[in-house]
Amino acid sequence: MGGYHSAKILLKSIDYHDIMINYGIHHDVVSTLLKNELSELIALEPDCIIICCNSLHKYYDMIKVELNTSIPVMHAVELVAKHLNSIDQRSELLLATKFTMEDGFFAETLQQHNISVTLPDQGERERMDQIHAELMQNTVTQKSRDYFASLIKKYQSSGVVIWGCTEYPLVVDSTNSVLPIVNPICLQVSAAVNYALSI
Structure with missing residues (x-):
């Protein structure tokens, strides 16, 4: 875009320990955690969302219908x-x-x-x-x-x-x-x- 433009970013960091200890064991815990975090982010009305963890896309797929949002996620x-x-x-x-x-x-x-x-x-x-x-x-x-x-x-x-x-x-x-x-x-x-x- 030229000039001095930069992207406006909302960054939500999650304590990875809570995710890592439940991977492959307690799917409901991880999916609920992600749903809560994404819901808070969606409430801020970003234009789009990136989930910066490959494994979490499994859990996003599990809760995406419940999120009920039209905000695109870069899957x-x-x-x-x-x-x-x-x-x-x-x-x-x-x-x-x-x-x-x-x-x-x-x-x-x-x-x-x-x-x-x-x-x-x-x-x-x-x-x-x-x-x-x-x-x-x-x-x-x-x-x-x-x-x-x-x-x-x-x-x-x-x-x-x-x-x-x-x-x-x-x-x-x-x-x-x-x-x-x-x-x-x-x-x-x-x-x-x-x-x-x-x-």
Whole structure:
């Protein structure tokens, strides 16, 4: 837009501890927490909403009807599906938290859009979970970077790699991935910017 323009942003930060300890165990607790937080945000009448956590999109899908709002949400998984279809990419490697990979909500949405999803095996998911725990404590090591580089190389026939975890860009980027990276955060931001400029 030129000049000195910047976006007006309402940021609502949630205590992640309350979410993390209930993932995959107490779905009702997480969905209720998200519903309450989003309801407060919706009351402030933003133009659109971004949920800055991939896993929380599972719970958004569970409560979106109850929210009863016309305010658009830049849905990470739907945006990934739309992007992959736009570039005619029908297969991908999904790297995410153990919960996201094993719960299936991310992969199932992509499969509904005729996109084939490859997941690492059980042992690899366990190792990724250990690295994720380190990242949550701000521990970023070369060993972790090397592990992801080798993992992606093993599955390079997948075509692209999807970041189903918002922490993984701390250890993987274009310098150590043999596959092109699709980052849902970037897709969400682009969608929000495009929407904001269109209204």
